[in-house]
């Protein structure tokens with residue numbers, strides 16, 4: 001496997017966490033995210049988003065709602081000269097999923113399924129890749145997939161995670177992500 005990927009959680013890393021966000025009008029990109037993704041793409045990282053979307057399984061919004069928002073988000077990135085290789089999402093929830101969505105899915109973070117799928121689809125060397133998340137479940141997904149570098153970014157609602165995290169790095173925001181490349185954080 002020859003490619004390296006920057007795996008990105010969505011809510012809380014790409015955009016401000018709004019609890020089951022699905023409306024374009026409520027989507028707010030996090031300050032600095034365009035510059036940092038542009039930089040990582042320029043140094044050869046595939047940009048791959050891996051997001052839990054149990055709001056679908058809970059019946060809060062539909063797959064169509066999610067895809068409309070996702071396509072809008074990808075268009076914004078494109079206008080900023082940024083190519084997102086793919087968005088992987090997991091609509092399931094083990095307890096609160098409705099009907100077929102009630103499932104303990106290998107693809108729902110902390111499961112590694114979405115990252116492993118990306119690795120086989122795009123020839124990604126997981127050991128050379130980076131996982132960035134705002135929750136410990138994101139970090140666990142990276143560790144379970146064998147990702148070489150895991151980064152927890154601070155957000156309003158993850159103080160508990162930060163204390164006990166297994167992440168290699170904790171950053172105040174994604175703006176500081178370049179520092180993990182030198183290892184001097």
Ligand SMILES: O=P(O)(O)OC[C@@H](O)[C@H]1O[C@H](OP(=O)(O)O)[C@@H](O)[C@@H](O)[C@@H]1O
Nearest residue numbers: 009010011018019020021051052053054
């Ligand atoms: O891109 P993310 O951060 O994987 O998306 C998280 C949201 O889908 C949703 O996740 C959590 O809900 P579940 O535990 O998956 O039901 C909550 O943290 C919500 O606040 C998030 O919006």
Ligand SMILES: [Mg+2]
Nearest residue numbers: 009011012134
């Ligand atoms: Mg998140």
Ligand SMILES: [Zn+2]
Nearest residue numbers: 009052135138
């Ligand atoms: Zn998450």
